[in-house]
Amino acid sequence: MLDVALVLASAGCWLAGALASAVPRVPERLATGLGLLGSLLALGAALHLLTGGPASGLDFRVWGFPARLELDALSAAFLLPLHLVGGLGLIYGQRYWPAQLAWGSGRSLRFFYGLLVAAMTLLFLARHGLVFLVAWELMAVSAFFLVGTEHEKPEVRRASWVYLACTHTGTLLLTALVILLAQRSGGLLWTALPASTSPWLEGGILLLAVAGFGFKAGLLPLHFWLPSAHASAPSHVSAILSAVMLKTGIYGILRVSTLLPDVPRGVGGTLLALGALTALYGVGNALAQRDYKRLLAYSSIENLGIIAMGVGLGWTGRATRDPWLMALGFGGAIFHIWNHALFKSLLFYGAGALLHATGTRDMEALGGLARKMPRTALAVFPAVLAVAALPPFNAFLSEWFLYRGLFASLGRGYPWSAALGLVGLALAGGLAAVAFARFFGTLFLGSPRSELAHHAHDPVPSMVLPMAVLAGLCLAVGLGAFLLLPLLDRVIAVLAPGAPALLAAGLRADFHRLAAVELGLLILVALGFRWLRGPVDAIPAAAQADLPTWDCGYAAPVVRAQYTGSSFADAWAPVQPGLRARMPRLRGLFPGAASFRQAFREPFGEVFLEPRLARLVERLLRFRRLQPGHLPVYLLYVLLTLLGILVWMLVRGRLLG
C-alpha cells in the first residue's frame, strides 16, 4: 500500500513539475526539484519492492466500475530505469536546452517531458484496460510533442507525424486487444484469465499484443518510425525514448502474457526468431549511418531485438515448464532492459554533448574530439564498450544470460530456433563492435575533419554529471551483477508464476568467478598503463612535443586523406539494402572530373513502404468526391444512413428469422 502510494506521489510530483514549468515566472528550480523528488520517491519504492517488499495495490472505481493500480516486481523493474533516466535527463536538459530559448520551445519541452514521465509511471501501475489505454495515449502524445520540439524544421515535423501515425495504428490494435481481454475476463480489470480451452485464442491475444506493442518496441517491420524520431528529438528526450519508451512495448507484451494461463508453444520460438532478425537488421543498418544519432537509434532497434529474443526464450520455457529456460530468458530480457537503459542513455547524452558543441549530426564533419572534449570521450567510452557487449561492462552479462539460455534450449529439443538465435546474437555482437568502433573512432579519434570540430569543448558540469553517473553504473553493474540476481528472481516470479528462484542460487558462484576474472582484467589494465608511464630514457619531453603521425614516413598528412566512417564500413555496403551509391564512370587513360555520391534511405519505411503508400493515397483520392464540403450533401448522408438503418430493422426479422 505504501509503495504504490509513493509511486503515485511520484507521478503527481512529475505532473506538478510539468505544470509548474509551463507557467511563466515560476522559477525553473521548483519544477526541477519536483521532478527529482518524484524520481527519488519512485526509485525508493521500486527498490524496496524488488529487494523483498510485498506487492501492493490500490482499488478504486471509474464511473462505477472497479479499477486497480498495482505495483509488483515487473512494474518496479520498469520504473527503475524510467526514474533513473528521467531524473538524470532533467538535470541534463537544464543547460542542454535552456528554458529561455527562442519560440518558447524550452518551456513546452519541459512540460511534455514531465508529462511523459508521469504518464509512463501511471502506465506501469495500471491494471485496468481503460486506465492503461489512457496512460498509453498520454505517453504517445507527449512523445509526439517532444519529438516535434524543433517543429520549425520540415524533417522534424515529418518525423513526428510518421511517429504519430505509427503509434496510433498500434493503439488501434491495442484497443482491439483490450476488448478481446475484456471479452475473456468479463471486465476491464486485468486479472489472471481462467484456463482456456483453445490455444488459438491465447495465441491470438499474444500475436495481437506483439503486433500492437511491437510498434512501440520497434520490432522488425514496425520499426521504421524510430530512427528519424530519435534523430529529431532533443538528445535527452532521445535518451528517455530509447531507454524507456521503447521498452513500454516490451512491458505491454510481458504484462499481457502474465494474464494468460498458458503460452502456446510456437509463439516463443517465433518471437525469438523475430528478435534475432530485428537485431541483425538494426545493427546492419547502424553500420551505414552517417548521422550519429540515427546510428544510435538503429542500435536501439538491435537491442530491442535482443530483448525480444530473451522474452521468446522465456516463453518457450513457460510453454514447456522448463524453469531454467524461463529464468535465463526472462532474466536476460529484464537485465538487458536495465543495461540498455544505462548505456544507451549515456550514448545519447554524449551525442547531445557533441551536437551542443559542434552543431552537426554528421559524423564525417567531426573527428579528434577526444582531445577537445576529454571528459565526454572518457564518459562515453564505457558505453561504447558496453553496447558492443564487451567485458567488463554491464551488457556483456545480459548477453551472457542469453547465450546460456540459448545453449540450454539447444540441449532441450528446440535446436532450430536456438541455433538461429545463437548465430544471430553472435553476429549482432560482432557487427555492433564494428559499428561502434566506427562511431567512437570517427567522432573522437584521429584529427578534426572540418572547422566545426575545432571549437568544440566539454559541456558544463550539469551535463557531464549525468554521463559520469551512468558510466559508473555501467561498470558497477558489470562487476557487481551478483547483487542483482535476487532482484531478477523476483521479476521472473511475476512473469512465470510458480517458477522457483533459480538465478540467485544457481548463478551466484559463476557470477563471483566472472567478477573475479573481470577484476583481474581491470587490474592488469591498470598495471599496463602504469608500466607505460614509467620513466625510461632521459629524452627531454620537449624533444617530442609536437610530432605528426609517422604514417610510413609521410610527414605532411592532409585531414581529408584520413579514413572516414563511411570508408571504414565500406566492406559492408553491398549487404546494406538502404545504402545507394552512384558510382562515377571512368573511361580512358585520362578521365575527367568525377563525383561519387552515397545516400542512405530506410530500407523498409522509405524504400518499400513509402512509394506503395503514395500509390494507395492516389487511388483513395477518388473518394474525395464524397467529401465536397457542402452542408446539404452531408445532411443527405445522414438521411441515407437513417433510411438504411430503418430498412435493416425492417428486413432483419425476416432474414434472420
Added chain:
Amino acid sequence: MLQFLLHGLTALLLPPLLPGLIAKTKARMAGRKGPPVFQLYYDLAKLARKRAVFSRTTTWVFLAGPVGGVAAGLTASCLVPFGHTPAPVSFEGDVILFAYLFGLARFLTILSALDTGSSFEGMGAAREATFSALAEPALFLGFAALAKANASLSLGTMLAFPGSLATRFTGPLILILAGWVIVYLAENSRIPVDDPNTHLELTMIHEVMVLDHSGRPLALVLYGASLKLLVLGALILTPALPRAAHAWQNWLAFYLALGGLAVGVGLVESAMARFRMTKVPQFLVAGVLATGFAFLLLLV
C-alpha cells in the same frame, strides 16, 4: 596449486618463443639461417628500455590497444586449459567470456589504430574489423557444436572432447578443428590471410594497425600477439591431444604439440603465398561453413 603456477608461468613466459619458432622454420625452409629462436625476448627487452614517440593526434586511447591486448590475452589464458591440465578458473559459461575477451582486445586495437588519424592505419582497422567479424562466427559455431556434444558451456569440459567419445563425433570434431585452424591463421595475421613480414603497407591487415607504436607500447603489442598465438593454440590443441595418465605427461604432450603447431604454421607460411585481399573473405567463410556443418551434424 603447482599446476596453476606452471599454467601462469607458461602463459607469461612461453609466448615469445612461438614467433621465434615460426621464423626459424621459415628461414630453414628457405635455406637461410634465420634469427635466433629467442629473438623476440631480446626485442622485448630492448623495447622495454626505449622511450615511446607519440604523435600529436593521439590520446590515451592509443595506449589502450596495447594494454588491452595483453590484459585480455592474459585473462583469457586463465580460462583455457593447456592440454588436459584444467584451467585455473573455470565455470559454466566461461567460453563466452573467453570469446568476448578476444573481441575486447581487437576492439581496443582498432580504436588505437584509428587514434593516429593515419589513413594506412584506418585501412588496416577497417580490414581487421571486417575479417574478424567473418572469423568470429566460425569460432562461435565451433563452440556451439562442442557445447551441444558435451552438454556443457565450460571450456574445460568442452575441450576434453576426444578419446572417450564414440566415432560419431570424430567427423564433426575434424571439421571444427579445420575451421578453427583457419580462425587461428586469420586471428594471428598469418599467411595466407595476412603477411606479418610484408613491406608494403597497402597489403597489410594487422601490422599496419600498429605502425605508429614504439618503445614500450610496441613491446606490449608484440607480446600480446605472441600471447594470442599461445592461447588460441591451446584452444585448437586441447581437443586433438590424447589424455595421459600423469600430469607431467600432459604437460609434455602440450609443449610438444605447441612446438609442432608453431612449426606447422611456419611450414604453411613457407609453402604458400598469401591470398589476394578479395579472396580472404572466401577463405574465412570456408571456416564458418566447416564449423557450421559440424554444428548441423551434431544437431540432427
